[in-house]
Amino acid sequence: MTTRADIEDMIARVALRDRAAFSALYDATSSKLFGVCLRVLKHRGDAEEVLQEVYVRIWHKADLYAVTGHSPMTWLITVARNLAIDKLRKRRAHDGADDDMTLIASDEPGPERLAIARSEGAAIAACMGELDPDRADAVKRAYLDGDSYKDLADRYAVPLNTIRTWLRRSLIALRECLGR
Structure with a gap:
């Protein structure tokens, strides 16, 4: 099993080219990052393409990762999620629809992965439950569905900067809650 320290070490070594x-970082993290891309894009081909972009970005930007006490997987997942959301927005701008013929069924996780996912999911759900319902919905729409700040501002009929503030404060609250 790859530990947090192992991943931090790999990222540091990647920064040194x-x-x-x-290769070891890819082996240790690619399945998780592919899952993130696939969840956002819901299209296997696009997810594979974005995953490649993720590792190109990691290769070029590994020196920007700093060991700060935060999980290195959080940094990697953020890179993957952001690139996947960018791809989703471009796809929506071009065609506005998903091609259902190319969607894939997810692999069935084993009992251990299910238990971990349930535990993490319960913690996240509990923390999301502490947020105002509009804020929780905005977080889900921004970070899971890929809605833009403008989409959210229009949906909630608030200024764009208000949405940015909502999301920033909500993420801070979630981080504090999950850290308890």
Whole structure:
């Protein structure tokens, strides 16, 4: 099992252009990051394309990761999620629809993964429950569905900067809650 320290070490070595560390980082994290891309894009081909972009970005930007006490997987997932959302927005701008013929069924996780997912999911759900319902919905729409700030501002009939403030404060509250 790859530990947090192992991933931090791999990222540090990737920043020094260590190809073996890059390969090891890919092996250790690609399935998780592919899952993130697939969840946002719901299209296997697009998710594979974005995953490649993710690792190109990691190769070029690994020196920007700083060990700050936050999980290195959080940084990697953020890179993947942001690139996937960018791809989703471009796809929506071009065609506005998903091609249902290319969607894939997810693999069935094992009992251990299910238990971990339930535990993490319960913690996240509990923390989301502490947020105002509009704020929780905005967080879900922004970070899981890929809605833009403008989409959210229009939906809730508030200024764009208000949405930014909602999301920033909500993420801070979630981080504090999950840290308890």
